[in-house]
Amino acid sequence: MTSALRRKSRTGSSGQPVVTSCNFRSAGRLSNENARSMAAIHDTFAHQLSSALDSYLGTGVEVKLGTLDQLAIKDHIAAIPPLTYIVPLTSNTVPGTMIVECDINLVFPMVDLLLGGTGGSAGGPRELSEIEEEIMQDVILLIVRQAENAWRIPNLSLTGGRRVKASVLHQYCPPNEKVTCVKFQLDVSGTAGTLQLVFPTAFLNLLIQQFKMDQPQRARSVRFFPRPSIRERILDCDVEVAAELQGVRVAVRDLLALQPGSVLKLRAPVRTPGMLTAGGHGIFEAVPVRNGSQKAAQLGRRISSANWERL
Numbered sequence: 001m002t003s004a005l006r007r008k009s010r011t012g013s014s015g016q017p018v019v020t021s022c023n024f025r026s027a028g029r030l031s032n033e034n035a036r037s038m039a040a041i042h043d044t045f046a047h048q049l050s051s052a053l054d055s056y057l058g059t060g061v062e063v064k065l066g067t068l069d070q071l072a073i074k075d076h077i078a079a080i081p082p083l084t085y086i087v088p089l090t091s092n093t094v095p096g097t098m099i100v101e102c103d104i105n106l107v108f109p110m111v112d113l114l115l116g117g118t119g120g121s122a123g124g125p126r127e128l129s130e131i132e133e134e135i136m137q138d139v140i141l142l143i144v145r146q147a148e149n150a151w152r153i154p155n156l157s158l159t160g161g162r163r164v165k166a167s168v169l170h171q172y173c174p175p176n177e178k179v180t181c182v183k184f185q186l187d188v189s190g191t192a193g194t195l196q197l198v199f200p201t202a203f204l205n206l207l208i209q210q211f212k213m214d215q216p217q218r219a220r221s222v223r224f225f226p227r228p229s230i231r232e233r234i235l236d237c238d239v240e241v242a243a244e245l246q247g248v249r250v251a252v253r254d255l256l257a258l259q260p261g262s263v264l265k266l267r268a269p270v271r272t273p274g275m276l277t278a279g280g281h282g283i284f285e286a287v288p289v290r291n292g293s294q295k296a297a298q299l300g301r302r303i304s305s306a307n308w309e310r311l
Contacts, residue, residue: 037211042182045150057113059189066183073173080166083125087140089158096200097172103193111135119189153210180204243286243297245274
């Protein structure tokens with residue numbers, strides 16, 4: 001301790017050395033540069049995970065990077081909410097155990113969506129059934145694969161175990177080991193919660209080393225653009241649109257009598273507007289007009305229809 005304090009000492013204006021205490025708890029903290037690197041890596045992970053969950057669950061999922069913290073594992077365990085979904089991860093290349101933690105209120109909407117539901121909540125925190133546990137194992141596997149892609153560590157392969165309780169996490173780390181916690185904010189079908197990645201110092205050092213090796217290539221790489229959401233993809237779909245008279249009845253004999261050049265009387269008043277339809281559903285009243293040499297439909301009153309609201 002004497003040598004440590006000596007390195008922290010400096011000479012005051014009176015010529016007498018000024019001694020300041022050394023905070024050994026700050027040892028191993030991330031530098032500003034490394035913290036920015038970690039934020040960049042996991043911001044990319046958040047975009048990739050958002051697209052992957054969006055496709056897997058079949059609904060809009062928003063994932064945003066939240067906070068990056070370092071603290072002793074015992075302090076982290078004390079702050080974990082009850083019933084949190086916790087899965088330890090083992091690696092083939094890195095010593096120690098990484099951990100995925102998901103709010104329980106996010107688990108039930110994801111399970112409900114994968115079972116064909118609308119993503120509703122379960123009405124309150126509770127334990128999971130065996131079927132729900134199996135479904136969540138697949139969700140955790142998807143999260144792990146997206147993390148491996150974002151971290152870009154050669155030959156890294158993570159294996160997820162079974163769900164564990166927070167009280168046994170001390171078995172995976174020494175009680176005073178400092179862990180890094182990366183927290184993400186998730187919104188799944190209107191339900192908000194957090195997802196957290198927790199990993200030991202050995203993996204943190206490897207991750208930072210890998211990022212520095214990739215930095216020259218990252219500077220020249222094309223900027224990552226996330227895949228569009230399902231809603232955005234649907235908005236680019238083509239829909240058959242028609243301007244027509246709905247509810248018009250014509251006698252079969254009139255149809256059978258049709259010849260080239262015949263005029264079919266529709267028995268509909270000229271002032272009665274037609275209908276602009278999309279996929280067979282009426283949207284607006286419309287009247288036939290001309291736009292230059294092209295036929296067109298001029299829109300009028302919007303049709304209030306439950307069918308249109310479901311499109």
